[in-house]
Amino acid sequence: MRLRMFATAVLVVALAIAAAAATGTSQASVDRGQADALTVWLMGDAQANWPEAVSAATQTFKSQHPGVDVNVQYQSWGDYKTKFEATLSAGSGPDVIEFGNTDVPKYSAAGALAPLDRSSFPNSGTWLSGLTKAGSYNGKLYAVPYYAGARGVIYRTDQYQAAGISKTPKTLAEFNAANAKLMAKFGGSKNPNYSAVYFPGRYWYAAMSFVYDYGGQIAKTRGGKWVGTLNEPAALSGLTAWRNVARSYSRANKTGDEAHPQQALVFAKGSVGAFVGNGWEWPYALDPKVGNPALAGKIGAYPMPSHTPGKYMPTFLGGSNLGVPVTSKQKAFAADWIAAFTNTQNMTRMASSGGVIPNTTSLARINAAKPTLAPFADAAKYSWFVPSTPNWANVESANVLQSMLSGILRNPSKTKELATTASERITEILNAR
């Protein structure tokens, strides 16, 4: 009998743990660091692409504040928001944190970030307007522009030549014709895995560019309320154009995204003619550790052409901002570190070796002068951005666009229904409290 009572007790405890664990799945443990140390959360991109800028910033900071240690912790895009929110509830966390520019407004609006003094940061007069707007709320600056990225078509020059494509496409129709030639030359029965353009189903940054190119939008304000508009005719034409490209010329995973596996690495394996990528993905494809250095000299890039002759397809203006959480006990130190990290010297490093667009227009010449960076800087002339409301981050987190896109590729005949469902969900999320 005792065994049974014990067993019952075990079950009851297991249930109680289940209840407690159900909400605590991601309560991340946070390294508080020492009292006289500054904790900085950056994304892994900094570690991979401009580590020297990070160490230079820390050095500058330490020469200003001897005795204060800097502890840089690299985070991943997948879970940094959840981790950050756990630190907010604990009342202690990082002193500096990097946000994706689409995520910042949510936190500035909620009061999670401390206001900053714009004039105390280098180049603040010439900051990129898109990133400055993302980092501001109600006229105050909450997050300093860090860097931006624009996407272009990164392609294999040798394959284009072999397929008889002498000039890079200038319109979407030419782009499709080029892809058809590539598929005929390299794909089909010769190599069923060949993609003329590698386009994973859930790559929403690139897919939404088609929507904006055809004059559509993800959402609009109407009478003071947000309305999802992906099911309006212009947006549907964009989705149809995208569907045609992704279904006809890509053999990429319909339910996959651009980062699993990294599309530059799939490109490096050889069975891909081109992909839509950021400037830094080009050197990544050549990385001797993970990519294929033999492709050096066989890669080029051009801005994604529009369906309207003479224009480029608008590219998503992605990027990051750096903020100081309200929970930080060392806000002045934190601002000093950000200032050191975003000075002209470090921005030059990020642009020239990292391949990103620096936070200030005064350095635009670095990108324009380098053949590996110029196409992306050029592409940024036409850009789009997500609806500017603090609730937008929740649309991303809820995977609304990704689910719609992979759904369309799987059931092309249901494009309109899926776009309507997604629009309704977007309306609901954007208008929530």
Place this chain on the structure above:
Amino acid sequence: MATPYVLLLPALAVIVAVLGYPLYRLVTLSFQEYGLPELIAHKGRWIGLDNYTEILGDGLFWTVLGRTVAFTAVTVGLTMVFGTLIALLLARLGTFMRLLITTGLVLVWSMPPVVSVNIWSWMVDYEFGVLNWSLTQLGLDHFAHHDWFVNPIEGFAVITAIVVWGAIPFVAITIFAGLTQVSAEMVEAAEIDGAGSFRIFRDITLPILKPIFVILASLSVIWNFQVFSQIWIIRNARPEDHYFLLSIYSFVESFNTSRYGLGSAIALVMVMAMLGVTFVYIRQMVRIGEIE
């Protein structure tokens, strides 16, 4: 007279501190609007039953609940069947093979799910996965670039395999330990009377080990009802709606949109559902105790 209760106190205090307080917080949160502003202010806003009415009125919740129950039934069933078969096998093997298999089981058991699921995820990868490669090598050409997650049935088959694979060791080893309790004399007597091995299992082993089976099944139900990381990792932290189980639904609806009050309410509803499922077992177990 009071001594036993005094002696119980330290243990009770620990249980209350470790489980009681989080549970109390969970229950109060579930009646509050608790979003990002409340998180920063450390103070929620009382909204009564609104969170619960929102969940119970959400069509997706009911779909997900049904899916979770079905998923739990299938994975627990498979785990129990394979676990028992492996335990019976272990009992018949020589020392060396038994040691080998037990080692394998313990290795599977001790591997953190995050590690094992990532490895599984590589194996079923669309672009570079060894599974597609092997099937292609065997001449099944349509498996080149096969996407295991387009069709949710196939996707859940992969996920079920991962969950069952990870759950078998505990069940197999526990049942194997229990098998040593089945007296050899009784089995021998049954054999002399002409009973086959299935008959012996059904009429001798099963009744003797019933409490063990009941507790294993109940624990498995509780664990598999909350499966999270397997699906989360293999869908790259962005599962589609049709891969939602209750745990994922709860996470997406609360953490991903910073609505902690709603998330707590979902968690409590989930525990209620789980209690419903395990209630039968618990009652039976208490009843076995009473008869003895």
